Amino acid sequence: MILKILKKDLKVDFADKRGILLTLLLPIILITLFAFSFGGVGRKKRAPSPTTLLVVDQDSSKTSQDFIAQLDSLNTLRLISKQETEAVELVQKGKNVAALVFGKGFEEAVSNGGRLPLEIKYDVARELETQMVLAVVRGRIMHSFGDIKALSKVNVRMNSVIKETTDKPNPGLVQAVAGTAIMMLLFSVAAIGGGMLDEKESGTLKRLLISPIKPIHILLGKMGAAMVVSVVQLTFMFVFAWLAFGLPIFMDTTSLILLILCISFAVSSFGVFLVSTVKTRQQLNGMSTIIIILMSAIGGSMIPISMMPAFMQDMAIFSVNYWGIQGFFDIFWRQLPLLEIVPKMLILLAIGVGMTLISIQLFKRNIVRLE
Amino acid sequence: MIQVTNLSKSFANTKAVDDINFEIKKGEIFGLLGPNGAGKSTILNMMSTILKIDSGAISIDGLDVKPNSKESKQLIGVVPQEISLYEELSAYENLLFWGNLYGIPSKELKERINSTLELIGLSDRKKDLIKTYSGGMKRRINIAAALLHDPKILLMDEPTVGIDPQSRNRIFEVVETLNKQGMTIVYTTHYMEEVERLCNRIAIIDSGKIIAQGTQSELQELVNVKENVQLEFDFLSEDQVASLRKSLSYPMIQKEKTLIIESTIKELSGIIAACNQLGLMINDIQLQKVNLETIFLSLTGKQLRD
Numbered sequence: 125m126i127l128k129i130l131k132k133d134l135k136v137d138f139a140d141k142r143g144i145l146l147t148l149l150l151p152i153i154l155i156t157l158f159a160f161s162f163g164g165v166g167r168k169k170r171a172p173s174p175t176t177l178l179v180v181d182q183d184s185s186k187t188s189q190d191f192i193a194q195l196d197s198l199n200t201l202r203l204i205s206k207q208e209t210e211a212v213e214l215v216q217k218g219k220n221v222a223a224l225v226f227g228k229g230f231e232e233a234v235s236n237g238g239r240l241p242l243e244i245k246y247d248v249a250r251e252l253e254t255q256m257v258l259a260v261v262r263g264r265i266m267h268s269f270g271d272i273k274a275l276s277k278v279n280v281r282m283n284s285v286i287k288e289t290t291d292k293p294n295p296g297l298v299q300a301v302a303g304t305a306i307m308m309l310l311f312s313v314a315a316i317g318g319g320m321l322d323e324k325e326s327g328t329l330k331r332l333l334i335s336p337i338k339p340i341h342i343l344l345g346k347m348g349a350a351m352v353v354s355v356v357q358l359t360f361m362f363v364f365a366w367l368a369f370g371l372p373i374f375m376d377t378t379s380l381i382l383l384i385l386c387i388s389f390a391v392s393s394f395g396v397f398l399v400s401t402v403k404t405r406q407q408l409n410g411m412s413t414i415i416i417i418l419m420s421a422i423g424g425s426m427i428p429i430s431m432m433p434a435f436m437q438d439m440a441i442f443s444v445n446y447w448g449i450q451g452f453f454d455i456f457w458r459q460l461p462l463l464e465i466v467p468k469m470l471i472l473l474a475i476g477v478g479m480t481l482i483s484i485q486l487f488k489r490n491i492v493r494l495e
Numbered sequence: 496m497i498q499v500t501n502l503s504k505s506f507a508n509t510k511a512v513d514d515i516n517f518e519i520k521k522g523e524i525f526g527l528l529g530p531n532g533a534g535k536s537t538i539l540n541m542m543s544t545i546l547k548i549d550s551g552a553i554s555i556d557g558l559d560v561k562p563n564s565k566e567s568k569q570l571i572g573v574v575p576q577e578i579s580l581y582e583e584l585s586a587y588e589n590l591l592f593w594g595n596l597y598g599i600p601s602k603e604l605k606e607r608i609n610s611t612l613e614l615i616g617l618s619d620r621k622k623d624l625i626k627t628y629s630g631g632m633k634r635r636i637n638i639a640a641a642l643l644h645d646p647k648i649l650l651m652d653e654p655t656v657g658i659d660p661q662s663r664n665r666i667f668e669v670v671e672t673l674n675k676q677g678m679t680i681v682y683t684t685h686y687m688e689e690v691e692r693l694c695n696r697i698a699i700i701d702s703g704k705i706i707a708q709g710t711q712s713e714l715q716e717l718v719n720v721k722e723n724v725q726l727e728f729d730f731l732s733e734d735q736v737a738s739l740r741k742s743l744s745y746p747m748i749q750k751e752k753t754l755i756i757e758s759t760i761k762e763l764s765g766i767i768a769a770c771n772q773l774g775l776m777i778n779d780i781q782l783q784k785v786n787l788e789t790i791f792l793s794l795t796g797k798q799l800r801d
Contacts, residue, residue, distance in 0.1 A: 327577025333545045335596040
């Protein structure tokens with residue numbers, strides 16, 4: 125009897141081949157993703173991906189230029205030369221990890237064995253990455269200017285370009301709240317998308333199609349409901365973070381409200397995209413888990429984006445999580461004005477519009493068709 | 496009212512509807528009778544414009560549905576085979592939602608909901624959630640949802656599936672009331688009793704084709720099956736049969752101790768009297784009526800519920 129139940133269950137489960145494929149694909153994708161994240165791919169130890177470091181050469185001497193060339197030749201760093209103001213702005217906006225400033229008198233200090241006028245301008249929120257960069261710079265100084273005996277002389281002055289003030293939250297808190305909120309939102313919206321399959325299975329979708337309502341209106345109605353739920357959920361999460369952890373949600377209310385709306389739109393379009401892609405609940409479960417985990421991993425919901433290899437950081441731009449998290453960092457940590465955050469909001473809106481347009485086509489093909 | 500001309504529909508390599516033609520007059524209850532998978536729901540789905548027509552045409556009230564799906568939707572109400580209601584909403588909320596999709600003004604819609612609930616006999620339960628309803632009650636709300644926009648034609652796709660005889664009777668009463676009010680009804684089923692009770696005219700469908708259509712008496716004339724009385728005796732000699740033939744004018748066949756007499760129930764008393772006169776001892780009497788089941792069997796060689 126047990127065997128009969130077992131055989132029947134396997135037959136039923138394996139009847140949905142696409143669903144089974146997605147179930148098998150999920151762990152493979154996760155293994156691959158984390159293997160890349162933790163540098164475990166390949167039999168040999170993989171060379172670390174280079175970190176982009178901005179360089180400001182105020183000394184403009186042969187020694188400083190030679191040293192910059194040496195740093196640039198390292199596999200771990202990729203140097204970009206900038207003026208100090210621009211470099212600071214790029215770091216402030218979160219575009220680069222840090223800027224290494226070679227002050228005037230660098231060449232002289234090297235030849236006299238004096239204290240090197242080196243300063244690193246960085247973002248405290250990315251201290252870990254900065255320390256890794258700094259370790260490479262220090263090592264190279266020791267290697268290049270071996271006659272500098274005292275280690276204290278190669279101390280690089282660290283100067284955060286974003287000042288920590290009492291009204292600013294801990295960057296770790298911003299990461300935790302923003303990252304988790306968006307990831308959980310994606311799961312909620314995927315569940316709402318499942319409601320469309322319920323409508324199909326129960327026959328209410330058929331009745332909707334019989335009525336004078338246009339199929340696209342059914343889809344947009346579902347998306348609207350998902351968006352309302354998303355706005356409520358995100359607001360609830362931020363209010364909780366304010367009450368429980370003191371996240372200053374009233375710091376820039378306009379930007380926060382607009383960003384919540386943009387994220388909710390992008391996420392709800394993702395919900396309808398998911399449900400338009402699949403035909404069964406098993407497929408929905410597999411597909412949603414894969415895409416949500418993938419987007420959350422590369423987008424910085426699970427691991428801070430700065431901890432990931434460069435190519436994965438490049439991929440992050442395809443994730444809703446990335447633009448949302450960076451937007452929240454802009455508001456709470458970088459405290460950028462609304463105009464500076466608008467491009468991220470526009471990208472979220474563009475993602476939403478793109479996914480909605482694709483969903484409309486897929487919805488007609490996969491959900492509406494009775495054949 | 497409805498004209499279906501050379502209608503065909505295929506799914507992959509299967510021809511679900513194969514070049515069918517029929518006409519439904521205003522105020523008729525037209526039955527589409529056939530086994531599961533015969534193509535009845537496919538025809539209804541094309542009539543309700545949610546399924547594309549491969550070839551042929553459907554005209555409703557003079558309107559070709561293919562290019563005029565929006566207008567056609569206002570003319571027809573559809574009762575789907577599935578109970579297409581939201582279980583978490585009350586009957587009233589469900590009807591309000593479905594009615595709103597047809598753009599009925601709020602006040603008018605509320606009046607229609609109340610009168611429709613009255614018609615189906617569920618006014619007192621309107622605030623209860625659908626999930627608390629019995630199967631039969633859900634079926635009645637399923638019908639009500641199709642009536643709110645006051646359609647001229649009601650398409651009913653197996654509206655009594657899975658319910659008890661009492662609930663079925665309530666639905667029959669609703670159908671009859673609607674028809675008396677002048678509504679044209681297309682009724683699909685694989686229960687011949689329903690068609691026999693409700694329908695003025697019937698189309699018998701099998702494997703996507705209409706194999707016969709007309710009133711029930713017209714269909715009976717089509718097939719060479721007659722109503723008969725079967726009598727089983729203790730003993731039956733050829734002389735006794737010959738004597739019976741002389742006293743009764745009906746055609747009869749003897750099969751050992753059984754006599755099959757081609758006649759109706761009305762003549763049964765006369766047949767029994769004739770048998771008594773000859774001293775024949777009747778062990779069993781069976782009346783074989785000619786119904787749609789018999790007609791379907793005769794036309795297709797299959798049972799309706801095959």
